[in-house]
Amino acid sequence: MKEVNKDILRAASVITKSLLTLDKVAQEEKHSVVAQEVGVLNGALALLGNVNFRNNLARRFVMKHELNQKFSHLCKEKVPMTRFLFGDDVSRSVKLS
Template structure:
């Protein structure tokens, strides 16, 4: 799946470069066809972005089975993805989870 993401990102880069060029041409004059194509390519770029996001969610889901159970919530959709699959500061997130687990075990009553 990581290789699929690379291809999606490469395609998105090519489309973005073409879009920037076409946008400049459309702004220079009366090129309504070019402006329409910019709109179409923007839609394709949005679809590639969504495919990349969904593919990354699938990668997280697969990895979730391999993670320690207490860290599994890092794999949910609400955890932001940046250029890194689990966000910019995974170590901070892990520390927060560990601190929360310690606090929970301190506060909750022990089973007898």
């Protein structure tokens, strides 16, 4: 599942770079069709973000059964995800529980 996340992020990066270029064209040259496509691609990018989030939740769920029971709370949806699966400060999260 981690490899799937890498592919999602690579695709999102490519789409973002294209979006920036297309948005610049739409703004400078007043292309309404291009502006409309920028909106569609923004929606696709949002979907990729949601897929990434849901995939990370699935990864946590799978890992929950392998973790010591006292750390299972780290797998809950309320624990923020950053660039790390369990947030930036796992040791702090463990201490707070």
